Amino acid sequence: MSEQPRATYVFDVHPLLSYARSDSLLIPSIVAASIEHNQYIAVSAVTLATAYCELTEDEALILDMLSGGHLATAFVMKPLDAPTARHLGGQARVLSSQPSLSALHTADIARQAVATVVTGDRETVRALLGSDWLILEA
Amino acid sequence: MYCTYMTKRITISVPDDVAEYLETVGSGRISSYVSQAVRQATQRQSTERALEELFVRFGRPSSADLAQAREFADKATSWQADRLRNQGVQPQARLGE
Numbered sequence: 001m002s003e004q005p006r007a008t009y010v011f012d013v014h015p016l017l018s019y020a021r022s023d024s025l026l027i028p029s030i031v032a033a034s035i036e037h038n039q040y041i042a043v044s045a046v047t048l049a050t051a052y053c054e055l056t057e058d059e060a061l062i063l064d065m066l067s068g069g070h071l072a073t074a075f076v077m078k079p080l081d082a083p084t085a086r087h088l089g090g091q092a093r094v095l096s097s098q099p100s101l102s103a104l105h106t107a108d109i110a111r112q113a114v115a116t117v118v119t120g121d122r123e124t125v126r127a128l129l130g131s132d133w134l135i136l137e138a
Numbered sequence: 139m140y141c142t143y144m145t146k147r148i149t150i151s152v153p154d155d156v157a158e159y160l161e162t163v164g165s166g167r168i169s170s171y172v173s174q175a176v177r178q179a180t181q182r183q184s185t186e187r188a189l190e191e192l193f194v195r196f197g198r199p200s201s202a203d204l205a206q207a208r209e210f211a212d213k214a215t216s217w218q219a220d221r222l223r224n225q226g227v228q229p230q231a232r233l234g235e
Binding site for chain 2: 006008009022025026028029030031032033034035036037039062065069070071073074113114115116134136
């Protein structure tokens with residue numbers, strides 16, 4: 001089996017919602033620039049599920065264009081496997097803040113890939129990854 | 139996962155510089171090298187078409203949005219490369235490389 005490509009970005013739930021609701025054209029611009037630059041965008045399966053929970057059926061159809069179809073080739077979906085679940089659960093137990101499972105998994109993916117996080121919650125990402133982590137607020 | 143495809147023998151003409159490069163690939167590997175390059179190019183075209191559909195449907199980003207996103211893409215790439223270098227890790231090949 002071939003190795004998964006290293007992602008340059010990790011999207012948390014905010015850019016996915018913003019994209020699906022067409023709130024801003026910054027996210028489609030980032031997707032376009034990523035394709036131009038031959039970059040990959042990682043998304044946690046937990047984050048994707050969280051985004052789908054908050055969308056209407058019409059908005060969900062728009063998110064489908066990122067999670068399936070030709071645009072999906074620029075995305076790397078990261079499943080939540082048993083070792084990751086064990087790791088994230090253990091991490092959540094000792095944290096004083098109460099980050100969501102989606103935020104924890106996104107931070108874990110970012111740490112492993114050394115990827116920029118695209119988020120609407122800069123403070124949580126900073127708390128999990130450190131103040132020098134590259135973040136794009138979307 | 140391995141796929142078995144039917145193959146077809148074709149003759150193509152390429153510019154001298156491309157021929158010179160293909161000679162460095164090795165005579166036994168030229169077909170697979172060219173096939174992989176064509177697959178990557180067609181995949182990229184499909185992705186660009188999908189992106190175009192997206193823009194037609196939701197509006198085209200302004201040149202300022204695109205410039206900001208391109209600038210950030212450069213920044214993200216160099217930040218990642220620096221951090222990986224500091225960790226002693228070679229950056230992985232990306233799409234199309």
